Amino acid sequence: MTKWTTRHKSTTISLKLLTAIFALLALAACGSSKSSSTLDGPKETVALYNARCISCHATDLSGKVGPDSDLRTVGSRMTKEQIVQEITNGGDIMPAFASKLNADEINALADWLSKQQ
Template structure:
């Protein structure tokens, strides 16, 4: 009888774990969501590397923004020109730091030109 009680507890724990895993599998959105980092697929390798090293912590792997709506870059090209994006990257604004002392002009320009195409 004690043996059955021990197995019963194992079964209950196993069922609880299965329910938890099923619930967690459904977290995070709809079935048509893009895999993480999909937004970088059209970026040249050096631009993707720059973005991952300098931008992803605030702007996210899918350009979705992680610190409010202003950090969403998914359609940044609809609201900013490449020149405006260059200025933003160089000088920063609000909570965004400037990167003119961390990135070269060529790196900033390549990031800005790629982002300006996000429409």
């Protein structure tokens, strides 16, 4: 191999590695628990929402993945029990959180969200 070929392969590999690193960083930031959210509610529940929900539902509950992800008035569309079922078992595009959140966490989120009128 010539020096040019070796250097070219090395540069190509480095660029691919850099691209992969940036992609991973961008994805990691998507579910970040850091938020400038000023949501009203129980501190622990809002912190749980910020840690687990904002990547799809936004820092202000407005939703990021279509109109069904808007939670600003979810309490007027769904009962607390329906919200518990949705968080636990998932829905059309909502993933199930039964294996990621315990019953108390799901109940706290559902209770708080059911009051979003």
